[in-house]
Amino acid sequence: MKIGIGMPATSPAICAQSLSRRFGSLIAVDRITLAVEEGELFGLIGSDGSGKTTTIRLLASIMKPTSGDAWVLGHHVVLESEAIKQQIGYMGQTAGLYDDLTVSENAEFYADIYGVRRSSRSKQIERLLEFARLTPFKNGSPAIFPAE
Numbered sequence: 001m002k003i004g005i006g007m008p009a010t011s012p013a014i015c016a017q018s019l020s021r022r023f024g025s026l027i028a029v030d031r032i033t034l035a036v037e038e039g040e041l042f043g044l045i046g047s048d049g050s051g052k053t054t055t056i057r058l059l060a061s062i063m064k065p066t067s068g069d070a071w072v073l074g075h076h077v078v079l080e081s082e083a084i085k086q087q088i089g090y091m092g093q094t095a096g097l098y099d100d101l102t103v104s105e106n107a108e109f110y111a112d113i114y115g116v117r118r119s120s121r122s123k124q125i126e127r128l129l130e131f132a133r134l135t136p137f138k139n140g141s142p143a144i145f146p147a148e
Contacts (some may be wrong), residue, residue, distance in 0.1 A: 011071060013037060018067065019065050020068050029051040042057075046100075058077060061077045062090060103137050111124070
């Protein structure tokens, strides 16, 4: 792994140290410290408004933290944000889905954009729909899902 600005030499794939984000007087993310090793499965679980989406946006370099530091794949989320954006993808819950396409067609569309091989595409889309519990809705419009 290439080591970015200010990152220790033996660092995990994702590293946050006292990461915080405020919106005026509202504290959305309060001094999160975490480490996610390469290949590790990691999730953020919490109630609505607990800071999950804000944390992901901070780590994806879409939003700047109020304080603290974080590195993703060896790159600092503020000082090297473009390097992070070139290596990861982020899509919010409702952004980027086309209501005139079915759920399956949307998955096919994004698989094409991200270069998923045609030979394995159907199986990967099927696995993704099953994982997200969307198989019963695969032929319907994403418009049936509530907005964020």
